[in-house]
Amino acid sequence: xSDWGWVGFAYxxxxxxxxxxxxSLLVRRRRARTGPR
Amino acid sequence: MKARPLDVxxxxxxxxxxxxxxxxxxxxxxxxxxRIMYVHVPSAWLAYLSFxxxxxxxxxxxxxxxxxxxxxxxxxxEVGVVFTGLALATGMIWGKPVWGVWWxxxxxxxxxxxxxxxxxxxxxxxxxxxxxxxxxxxxxxLGIVAVLQIPVVHFSVTWWRGLxxxxxxxxxxxxxxxxxxxxxxxxGVAAFTVVFAALVSRRKELAExxxxxxxxxxxxxxxxxxxxxxxxxxxxx
Numbered sequence: 655x656s657d658w659g660w661v662g663f664a665y666x667x668x669x670x671x672x673x674x675x676x677x678s679l680l681v682r683r684r685r686a687r688t689g690p691r
Numbered sequence: 692m693k694a695r696p697l698d699v700x701x702x703x704x705x706x707x708x709x710x711x712x713x714x715x716x717x718x719x720x721x722x723x724x725x726r727i728m729y730v731h732v733p734s735a736w737l738a739y740l741s742f743x744x745x746x747x748x749x750x751x752x753x754x755x756x757x758x759x760x761x762x763x764x765x766x767x768x769e770v771g772v773v774f775t776g777l778a779l780a781t782g783m784i785w786g787k788p789v790w791g792v793w794w795x796x797x798x799x800x801x802x803x804x805x806x807x808x809x810x811x812x813x814x815x816x817x818x819x820x821x822x823x824x825x826x827x828x829x830x831x832x833l834g835i836v837a838v839l840q841i842p843v844v845h846f847s848v849t850w851w852r853g854l855x856x857x858x859x860x861x862x863x864x865x866x867x868x869x870x871x872x873x874x875x876x877x878x879g880v881a882a883f884t885v886v887f888a889a890l891v892s893r894r895k896e897l898a899e900x901x902x903x904x905x906x907x908x909x910x911x912x913x914x915x916x917x918x919x920x921x922x923x924x925x926x927x928x
Contacts, residue, residue: 657724660724660784660788661713661723664731664781665713667777668730668777668780671776672886676890679893679894686900
């Protein structure tokens with residue numbers, strides 16, 4: 655893999671993880687407000 | 692849910708840091724691979740900051756017994772685990788092309804992995820106790836003890852010889868880094884700090900909603916309650 659490939663991989667992991675964590679917070683918040691289904 | 696100014700600031704600074712990290716000149720030795728530093732180092736620093744906030748929340752809870760400080764400690768620890776995981780992951784991705792291996796038993800790497808698992812244990816402890824006051828007290832003790840790892844992790848690169856490079860910026864003499872690269876690095880740190888503040892704020896709020904729901908309906912099922920001890924028929928063991 656090229657240098658830019660490694661850089662892109664690292665940035666994808668970081669930004670993807672932060673985005674996924676934000677989504678998990680939103681889902682947990684909605685679940686806490688509405689109760690378990 | 693409406694976006695708050697802090698959320699918008701987090702997204703904006705993150706985009707700006709992304710641009711800075713990708714547009715500054717490449718490093719003279721490592722070339723473009725050096726750009727991984729602009730996400731790796733801020734992740735590690737924010738992990739330190741997160742667990743320091745957990746320490747502050749833990750100590751303040753034990754002094755005041757106010758649940759808001761326990762919520763802060765728990766929220767910062769969860770976000771800190773995310774950043775520690777990112778520091779480990781980006782370190783491995785950087786290590787493969789530069790060192791030739793994904794992982795090596797270097798002191799910094801091992802101690803960071805231990806830090807990660809200890810705080811995973813902290814989160815597991817929190818989830819294992821339903822009673823908020825008991826949970827807060829026990830988690831506070833662990834939150835205070837666990838933070839002792841941070842100076843050991845940080846100074847491990849100077850105390851033990853290994854593959855990981857010594858500190859570049861946070862060192863006793865002047866930072867050993869050119870200005871454009873230092874700018875991109877500091878932008879990454881600034882952006883991740885704003886992201887940290889936004890995430891901790893949201894996670895703390897979630898903890899308050901969860902505790903309020905538990906107080907309103909103590910019989911409500913919580914995580915782990917589905918796993919009950921087996922009922923033995925016939926009364927014999």
